[in-house]
Amino acid sequence: xxxxxxxxxxxxxxxxxxxxxxxxxxxxxxxxxxxxxxxxxxxxxxxxxxxxxxxxxxxxxxxxxxxxxxxxxxxxxxxxxxxxxxxxxxxxxxxxxxxxxxxxxxxxxxxxxxxxxxxxxxxxxxxxxxxxxxxxxxxxxxxxxxxxxxxxxxxxxxxxxxxxxxxxxxxxxxxxxxxxxxxxxxxxxxxxxxxxxxxxxxxxxxxxxxxxxxxxxxxxxxxxxxxxxxxxxxxxxxxxxxxxxxxxxxxxxxxxxxxxxxxxxxxxxxxxxxxxxxxxxxxxxxxxxxxxxxxxxxxxxxxxxxxxxxxxxxxxxxxxxxxxxxxxxxxxxxxxxxxxxxxxxxxxxxxxxxxxxxxxxxxxxxxxxxxxxxxxxxxx
Ligand code: SF4
Numbered sequence: 001x002x003x004x005x006x007x008x009x010x011x012x013x014x015x016x017x018x019x020x021x022x023x024x025x026x027x028x029x030x031x032x033x034x035x036x037x038x039x040x041x042x043x044x045x046x047x048x049x050x051x052x053x054x055x056x057x058x059x060x061x062x063x064x065x066x067x068x069x070x071x072x073x074x075x076x077x078x079x080x081x082x083x084x085x086x087x088x089x090x091x092x093x094x095x096x097x098x099x100x101x102x103x104x105x106x107x108x109x110x111x112x113x114x115x116x117x118x119x120x121x122x123x124x125x126x127x128x129x130x131x132x133x134x135x136x137x138x139x140x141x142x143x144x145x146x147x148x149x150x151x152x153x154x155x156x157x158x159x160x161x162x163x164x165x166x167x168x169x170x171x172x173x174x175x176x177x178x179x180x181x182x183x184x185x186x187x188x189x190x191x192x193x194x195x196x197x198x199x200x201x202x203x204x205x206x207x208x209x210x211x212x213x214x215x216x217x218x219x220x221x222x223x224x225x226x227x228x229x230x231x232x233x234x235x236x237x238x239x240x241x242x243x244x245x246x247x248x249x250x251x252x253x254x255x256x257x258x259x260x261x262x263x264x265x266x267x268x269x270x271x272x273x274x275x276x277x278x279x280x281x282x283x284x285x286x287x288x289x290x291x292x293x294x295x296x297x298x299x300x301x302x303x304x305x306x307x308x309x310x311x312x313x314x315x316x317x318x319x320x321x322x323x324x325x326x327x328x329x330x331x332x333x334x335x336x337x338x339x340x341x342x343x344x345x346x347x348x349x350x351x352x353x354x355x356x357x358x359x360x361x362x363x364x365x366x367x368x369x370x371x372x373x374x375x376x377x378x379x380x
Contacts, residue, residue, distance in 0.1 A: 004369045039278050040190075040311075042135055043105025046321075046355035052348075053227060053309035054108045058379030059125065060315050065147050066183030067171075068247060070375050073183045075246045079319040082114075087230055091121075092337060095128040097313060102132050104352075106311075108141040110167075112379040115314070123161035130162025145209070145380065149186060151194025159201035166198050167207040172220035172276040173227055181217055195233070197351065208233050209297075212255045213240040218263070223268065225264045229292050230328050235297035236282045242363070243323060244374035257298035261285060262356050264294065279309040299323075303360035311352070312369045312379045320378045322357035326371050326376065 007207035012372040022090065023301050037246060038051035043053055062082045089097070098109055109129055131138050155166075171181035171333075179185035185206055198206050210217075228235035236258050242249035264270060264285075273284040273293060281304060282295030312320040317332025329351055334344060350356065359367065 004342065005096075014041060015170065024057070027343035041105060042108070044349045044353050045354050048306070048356065048358070050307065050309055050355075052101070052105050052278075052311055052352050054110065054311070055098065055106045055313045056110045056112050056310060056379040057098060058112050058114065058313065058315045058377070059094065059116050060088065060114045060119045061377050062072070062118050063113055063376055064118055064149055065115065065183065065186060065305055067147075067181060067211070068183055068216075069240055069249075070243065070380075071183070072247055083316055088315045089313075089332060091125040091128060091280075093332070094125060096341070097317075097331060098129055099132055099337065099346070100341055101311070102128065102134055103138055103341075103349060104345055105135070106140070107134055107138070108143070110379075111142075111144040114376045115147050115149065116144055117146050117154055122154070123157040126158055126163050146168065146194075147182065147186075148191035148194035152190070152197045155194065155197035155201040155203060157176065159198075159203050163203060165205055165207075166203045167209055168195055168198070168208045169211075169213075170195075170224070171210050172217045173223050173297055173334045174220060177217050181211070181213075195231075206233050207295075208235045209238055210235065212214065213262060214253045214255050218255050218259075220262055220264045222267060225268060225294055228294070229268065229287060232292060233240035234293060236297055238297040239300045241299050241323075242368050243372065244376075245370070245372050246374060249368065251300070254300050256301040257283065257296040258301065260296060270294070279307040280339070299360045300363065302361070303358070305358035305361045309358070311348075314378050316377075318378075319351060320373065321351065321355045322359050323375065323378070323380070324372050325378065326366075326373065328373065351355075 041051065043051040063071055066076060067073070102232055125143070129140065130142055134140060140161060144158070145167040146162055146169070148170065151168065157330060168191065170178070171301045172178040173188055175188050178188050195206060208228055212218055213223060224235055238248070239257060240254050261270060269288040270289030271273070271288055273286045275284065282297050284293055284295050285303065286293040310343040312323070314320065314328060317335065318330050320328040331344060333346065334347060
């Protein structure tokens, strides 16, 4: 395959390209080395050979919760100025960009926020995204992460629109503890109602994410594990992270994966399970009695940057190549200024090809204070 050096449009990219067109997206061509050595699928590798496989799409920076580890109320009060509507990508723009990422090798789209269910008419976007097909002609793996506050009403419409599975954040089954962890005293029962509605709507699997912060909810770990096991839900514990620059993160407040596992294993013996695919975020542990599994996302004690295949598209239309980024690259500007799909694709590939992010492996006292973009602004 001869590589052709071309200059694409007005937006910086000047590299070798494979002239075969990708299906469905006009003029988008797959990057050099179509079959990446990462996992045998087409796609441009980054500086560490990691392929672009997952796109987290933030559809809003707004949220109705004020979780202290993400959007502490004392910093993001009721009068906090979220993005004005005109700066937020429309559903058409999101779908167009998502289509370009899928043509470049992305197989999984995760809808996030802020809280995605506060964005009006979200099922419309879900149905547009569900229609996308990979270069191999397969449907994309379409999922969503929510705090569950509006899930009881929206689970049905989202599933009908084409959503396949869902992840719900729930940091405790204890109302008082959960109220503190969500910052707005939101009751556990309403989130449980949402999970029941998701199950009734046929969304599967249903995963539950729990951020564990020392001194706040470590006593909730075992009750949550018992509950998820009895409900047949996949529970994933997340180590508290120094995301953004406002949550006052301290290493002492982290409950490391080993300690979480110990808490559970003492009553519900666990054994490690192999990852389902390269780049899977959570470490998997099955209950020895075969009654299910739990996961641990250990960004602090066991970083997983080596296989990180994730990019993030903010509600404002910027591309971020790491959760702990201090800056992103504007895609909305070129898009609204008339860039073609091929030009946008070339821009994305040029950014990914030079990506060298591995923040969690480099985390130190020096990195903690970096002006990292807030997690709710880049889609978690
Ligand atoms: S720290 Fe950045 S590079 Fe590492 S796993 Fe997280 S998002 Fe990926």
